[in-house]
Amino acid sequence: MKKSLLIIALMLFSTLGFAQITKGDIQLGGSVGFSGANGSSSFRLAPQAGLFVTDLASVGLAISYNGNMSNSNFFRFGVFSRFHKKVVDNFYFYVQPSINYLTGSSESGNPLGSKLRILDIGIAPGVTYFLSPKFALGLNLGSLNYNSTTNESGGLETNREEFTLLMNLNSASFNISYFIKK
Amino acid sequence: MKKSLIIMAFMLFSTFGFAQITKGDIQLGGSEAFFNTEFPDFDRANLSLRPSAGIFVSDLTSVGIKLQYSISESNGLNSYSFDFGLNSRFHKMVSENLYLFVEPSVSIGRSSDENITGSDTKTNNFAIQVAPGMSYFISPKIALEMSLGSLFYTTSKRDQPSGEITTNNYGLSLNLSTVSLGFSYFIKNKR
Numbered sequence: 001m002k003k004s005l006l007i008i009a010l011m012l013f014s015t016l017g018f019a020q021i022t023k024g025d026i027q028l029g030g031s032v033g034f035s036g037a038n039g040s041s042s043f044r045l046a047p048q049a050g051l052f053v054t055d056l057a058s059v060g061l062a063i064s065y066n067g068n069m070s071n072s073n074f075f076r077f078g079v080f081s082r083f084h085k086k087v088v089d090n091f092y093f094y095v096q097p098s099i100n101y102l103t104g105s106s107e108s109g110n111p112l113g114s115k116l117r118i119l120d121i122g123i124a125p126g127v128t129y130f131l132s133p134k135f136a137l138g139l140n141l142g143s144l145n146y147n148s149t150t151n152e153s154g155g156l157e158t159n160r161e162e163f164t165l166l167m168n169l170n171s172a173s174f175n176i177s178y179f180i181k182k
Numbered sequence: 183m184k185k186s187l188i189i190m191a192f193m194l195f196s197t198f199g200f201a202q203i204t205k206g207d208i209q210l211g212g213s214e215a216f217f218n219t220e221f222p223d224f225d226r227a228n229l230s231l232r233p234s235a236g237i238f239v240s241d242l243t244s245v246g247i248k249l250q251y252s253i254s255e256s257n258g259l260n261s262y263s264f265d266f267g268l269n270s271r272f273h274k275m276v277s278e279n280l281y282l283f284v285e286p287s288v289s290i291g292r293s294s295d296e297n298i299t300g301s302d303t304k305t306n307n308f309a310i311q312v313a314p315g316m317s318y319f320i321s322p323k324i325a326l327e328m329s330l331g332s333l334f335y336t337t338s339k340r341d342q343p344s345g346e347i348t349t350n351n352y353g354l355s356l357n358l359s360t361v362s363l364g365f366s367y368f369i370k371n372k373r
Contacts, residue, residue, distance in 0.1 A: 029358045029359060030358055030359055031331075031355065031356060031357035031358060031359045031360075032355065032356050032357075033331070033353065033354065033355030033356070033357065034353055034354045034355070035351070035352070035353030035354075035355070036351070036352050036353060037349065037350065037351045037352075038349060038350055046359065048359070131276075131277075131279070131280045131316070131318045132276045132277035132278075132279075132280040133277060134276070134277075135276060135280060135316070137318075137328070137361075173360050173361075174328070174360070174361045174362070174363055175358055175359050175360065175361055176316070176328060176330065176358040176361050177358065178358075
């Protein structure tokens with residue numbers, strides 16, 4: 001009886017203590033990939049990490065590199081913060097402001113090459129659902145963005161500024177993140 | 183005390199009795215699609231069937247087959263393709279209801295495209311891949327499937343009048359940023 005109570009208590013604990021974000025947790029996500037076809041290849045690396053500075057707010061970094069064999073190289077550097085609100089157990093709503101800077105150059109299709117710089121400032125809502133204490137399924141719900149794009153091609157420089165408000169639940173994209181618990 | 187014991191028992195029951203894969207279970211999945219578009223000078227129709235089934239040979243390992251058949255018609259030209267694949271899934275339970283798996287698979291296929299001249303272009307396809315994924319049980323019989331990337335090699339041989347053209351593709355990806363979701367249905371082994 002004592003033993004079974006202990007087991008029950010343990011089980012209860014494991015159920016109750018499930019998937020609460022706590023200060024100090026680290027959230028990891030992103031992608032890495034390599035592909036090739038008949039002599040050409042491309043590579044991309046895009047890790048993302050966030051550190052919870054309180055039980056409901058995190059700050060993070062998102063960097064990425066994209067490159068291929070025709071001397072095309074693109075780097076992106078971004079910082080973001082996420083403010084969470086717990087809806088029910090295992091389910092959080094969040095708002096994520098972010099700033100991203102992308103810079104890169106490509107030599108394909110142009111002897112002089114082309115350069116690209118993008119500054120992007122945005123705010124995006126989303127939801128996070130914990131599938132287990134360490135794995136969470138995320139869903140982006142749209143974004144409000146400002147971006148400034150500078151394109152330098154063959155000595156000619158063009159600049160474009162854009163405001164976008166995107167709210168599309170039909171084409172929402174899912175992501176997975178892994179939590180390193182404190 | 184009695185009441186709290188009942189609550190505890192209930193909690194235990196709801197946790198235990200749920201979504202454990204057992205040997206003999208059959209997992210069904212796949213997708214079916216049909217569309218037809220018609221314009222005065224253009225028409226296109228497509229039907230594709232992609233059933234898949236697996237049987238659990240142990241509590242954590244399944245073997246299965248995947249079929250893919252599609253026929254399409256575009257401006258009077260027909261094409262069809264057929265693929266046959268074998269796969270196996272090795273699961274690891276992460277927590278209640280959540281399993282990580284690694285899925286090696288091989289598939290062979292053949293497709294045929296009708297040309298304007300009336301002749302057919304035949305293509306032979308071969309693919310081998312290892313793909314990680316996750317299954318999350320939203321009920322004892324229905325699981326949400328997430329694919330997390332793949333290590334793949336595909337080769338296709340296309341018969342042309344000028345000779346055979348071979349295309350090879352290979353790659354490795356692990357992608358947590360854009361995950362596609364699917365569902366599968368489990369026929370539980372009654373034992």
